[in-house]
Amino acid sequence: MAKDIPAQTLQAVRQPVETANGLPNAHYIDPETFEIEKHAVLLANWAGLAVAADVPEIGDAKPVTFLGIPLLLVRDRNNQVRVFQNICRHRGMILVAEPRKIEGAIRCPYHSWCYSTEGRLVSTPHVGGPGHNTHESIDKSLLGLVEVRSHIWFNTVFINVDGNAAPFEEVHADLIARWSEFDQPMYHGGFDSSFTLSVNTNWKLAVENYCESYHLPWVHPGLNSYSRLEDHYNITEMGKFSGQGTLVYRQLKGMDDMTFPDFPDLGPKWEEGGEYITVYPNVLLGVQRDHAFVIVLEPKDLDHTDEHVHLFYAAPKTDEALRQKNATQWKSVFEEDIFVVEGMQKGRHAPGFDGGRFSPAMDGPTHCFHDWVARALERYAGH
Known part of the structure; x- marks a missing residue:
């Protein structure tokens, strides 16, 4: 992916307010520039995703899409709001299509692999063949849901998708x-x-x-x-x-x-x-x-x-x-x-x-x- 926004463009923006230019047209209408900003500005920093009130009760789950990434907002059994990638670790199937309450486990509608609200893989039915729910090559401890780094402040769920930003409280x-x-x-x-x-x-x-x-x-x-x-x-x-x-x-x-x-x-x-x-x-x-x-x-x-x-x-x-x-x-x-x-x-x-x-x-x-x-x-x- 291109990273070659002209240095002089950014330098012109970063001048004192008396002489600075604003960001030019490409930053609003050019798809390649949008792709760069997506990674540099939105995925690399603490971006807002939702509010904690979107999942008010334990077990509540809400699918959210952020810049094309399927995510799942969940209030787990310990009353902690978490953000996971909304896909099964088996074949990448979307786990939750509509907001709902998770009564037991988060069950994949494709092959019924099941996850706890804390993201642990807890069940893999028939993975070793009919009637065999385990297989030596499937280590459930390594196949939990992919959690996205998140932080709640001012009732707002912030996420840092690339995981490299400094702690929210510091930023x-x-x-x-x-x-x-x-x-x-x-x-x-x-x-x-x-x-x-x-x-x-x-x-x-x-x-x-x-x-x-x-x-x-x-x-x-x-x-x-x-x-x-x-x-x-x-x-x-x-x-x-x-x-x-x-x-x-x-x-x-x-x-x-x-x-x-x-x-x-x-x-x-x-x-x-x-x-x-x-x-x-x-x-x-x-x-x-x-x-x-x-x-x-x-x-x-x-x-x-x-x-x-x-x-x-x-x-x-x-x-x-x-x-x-x-x-x-x-x-x-x-x-x-x-x-x-x-x-x-x-x-x-x-x-x-x-x-x-x-x-x-x-x-x-x-x-x-x-x-x-x-x-x-x-x-x-x-x-």
């Missing part, structure tokens, strides 16, 4: 410290607190748009009417994460001015503030005093992305009508961004576009992301 130590007040139980709002938006764009454009508040007055006029552009600030941690914050977060109210319960023991910063940060490469997070959200960007292919949105609360039970109102409000906000990211994707087919320039005052978070992608590509090219 994201600064962000974990920044949001340490939210290191407490959060509860998924349930069926009415998750939705998926399918967008015709490269996944990076969804990140780039989310990072900055520059577009608020024109793309989100309703939101900007009370949380104005001038109420926002940039978050730029070069090589780590980026996003935006607001000094004016307005709690949603229901009947009789009902609000969601607050997360306990938060500092004064969060009384009227909120922050919205990208965990590179593909997880968008938001925190406020009374709820949080996780958006896992799933790159379906070069120019199609699914945005999986999940809302979390401080209490296990919250008012259903208020939850639905909150989900509807956030969905409306995120839908307002669709024409922008799809429009930028179409714009990347204009010959000669060099990636554009950044506003030094307003685009720092987006430049920070471009710089991080360029660093990942440089590391990959140096292998």
Whole structure:
């Protein structure tokens, strides 16, 4: 596979924000470049796959495809969420085709080889001939499910497919410290607190748009009417994460001015503030005093992305009508961004576009992301 993204291209991206170019067209519309980024950016780092609430109970299993790789999300008998390759070690058959509860073992529908929820191969019926369930050449201890390295933080299941990234806690130590007040139980709002938006764009454009508040007055006029552009600030941690914050977060109210319960023991910063940060490469997070959200960007292919949105609360039970109102409000906000990211994707087919320039005052978070992608590509090219 080619690794020859021109060094001068990456150098132009990694200049200071005042003089840097963005990533050029190939990074959004060229299949070979997408293949390089798949390995260098998404498989080599801690990418978001799902939320732990996708498998809420012991024995729950959910098949997930990530960049064409069939994976299986499982909550094992010890209540640990694991990620396995969703294939039998016998002939590579898909093990679980639909979300379901594993009552006994994970059974391959082809030849009935069976695996525990911890991934051990426990049964190989007739492998030695009819009625003989063992064979001297089949060592079950060596044929368990292939586990993918995973880590859960902020209710999000992150995976490092190539297995070579530094530990998650080390890579994201600064962000974990920044949001340490939210290191407490959060509860998924349930069926009415998750939705998926399918967008015709490269996944990076969804990140780039989310990072900055520059577009608020024109793309989100309703939101900007009370949380104005001038109420926002940039978050730029070069090589780590980026996003935006607001000094004016307005709690949603229901009947009789009902609000969601607050997360306990938060500092004064969060009384009227909120922050919205990208965990590179593909997880968008938001925190406020009374709820949080996780958006896992799933790159379906070069120019199609699914945005999986999940809302979390401080209490296990919250008012259903208020939850639905909150989900509807956030969905409306995120839908307002669709024409922008799809429009930028179409714009990347204009010959000669060099990636554009950044506003030094307003685009720092987006430049920070471009710089991080360029660093990942440089590391990959140096292998």
